[in-house]
Amino acid sequence: MFSARLHSRRLWIGAAALAAAASLFAFQSAHAGYAPSALPDRIVTTWTAEPAASFSVTWRTSTAVSKGFGEIVEATDGPDFEKAARRVEAAVEAYETNQGPAHAHSVTFRGLKPATEYLYRVGDGSDAWSEWIPFRTAAAQPEPFTFLYFGDAQTRIRSAWSRVVRRALETAPGARLAIHAGDLINNYDQDAQWGEWHEASSAMHRSIPAMPAIGNHEYGRGAEGRRRPTVNWRPQFALPLNGAAGLEETNYFVDFQGVRFVALNSNEKLEEQAAWLDRLLEKNPNRWTVVFFHHPIFSGARGRDNQRVREAWQPVFDRRGVDLVLNGHDHVYARTRLVRGDGGTEGGTMYVTSVSGAKMYDGKAHPAIEKIIRHTQFFQVIRVDGDALTLEARTARGEVADSFRIVKRGGAKRLIAR
Ligand SMILES: [Fe+2]
Ligand SMILES: [Fe+2]
DSSP: HHHHHHHHHHHHHHHHHHHHHHHHHEEEEETTTOOOOOOOOEEEEEESSOOOOOEEEEEEOOOOOOOOOEEEEEEEEEEEGGGGOOOEOEEEEEEEEEEEEEEEEEEESSSSSTTTTTEEEEEEESSSOOOOOOEEOOOSOOEEEEEEEEOBBOOOIIIIHHHHHOEEEEOHHOOEEEOOOSSSSSSOOOOHHHHHHHHHHHHHHHHOOEEOOGGGGGGEEESSSSSOOOTTHHHOOOOOOOOSTTOTTTTTEEETTEEEEEOOOEEEHHHHHHHHHHHHHHHHSEEEEEEEESSSSSSSSTTOHHHHHHHHHHHHHHHHHHOEEEEEESSSSSEEEEETTTOSSSSSEEEEEBBBBOOOOSSSOOOOEEEEEEOOOOEEEEEEEOOOOOOEETTTTOOOOEEEEEETTEEEEEEEEE
């Protein structure tokens, strides 16, 4: 008995020393770079198919986990829901980051009921699972809903951007999706920056799908000498493959409850996307159209005019009656009124640029900008309800700093701005 106790005490001391060493290592590795483990992390929901009947999830593990699984079940109030869960095997993709190799896993849950709360979890099929996470499918018809929009996070992501995400979730806990208008991070292939981004947004994106646009900071010149998107982009986001050729998962669209959401890639292939968008919006059954991309049509800071983007895309927005364009890149909050490229007053498009992170720019805005607010971190809460779309630009502390409403009556569109 005595020797057994002594033995267990020695074991305990040994275990404590190991734990101390492990926690030191964990701190160092977390600080240096968010190393992958057997446990799923960087869990992000998205849509790659019909939002009323499906959703997709991606997550990351170390390469020791060679298979991944998702499980899903309709949510109940009792704890016995697990028994009815069904399992889907994940697609596994090995990718190499500047901090070493990792596995990206992705599943798409299909055949779901509309407007229904589910619980899902992801893991290795035995011990290493995420928690059960609630997720609500879209209604099959147009229904009022709220979504979030963030401008560039980019720098001091962990230290100064995370608070903006927290306040956004507190303000709009029922938000159904979140748009990121590019420059999510600062240096395209720096995996530790992606670690900060996922840490700061994980509570949101486990339940609220991400719709990211790709910014110039997600591009870089790799060892091969060619400018290309970060190696992290495609493994970590499962996005629709319905855009222009050569822009897979950076140019795409999703229809959600009466709104067509379109992501464009303003870094390359502008003409190809203009033609693609024109065809896409020729037959659009949705009442509202929201387009988002990184480089603003109307710049909010000096010397940053994106004439090529404006000339390529604004005529399509005008012709197809795009309601709202959401941009980043200029590190200010800046919006127009309903404007058209030909100076007309019928219809028109509202252009908004915003910033959620810590980097800020000064300078003179394009004359089309009606409202500009500088040196402030923002998130936007946007509500679509029948004939009205309302945007609130809220500061990091949650104050409404700007708001407007677009109202549609028949073919006419009018702006109410405060
Ligand atoms: Fe930026
Ligand atoms: Fe940018």
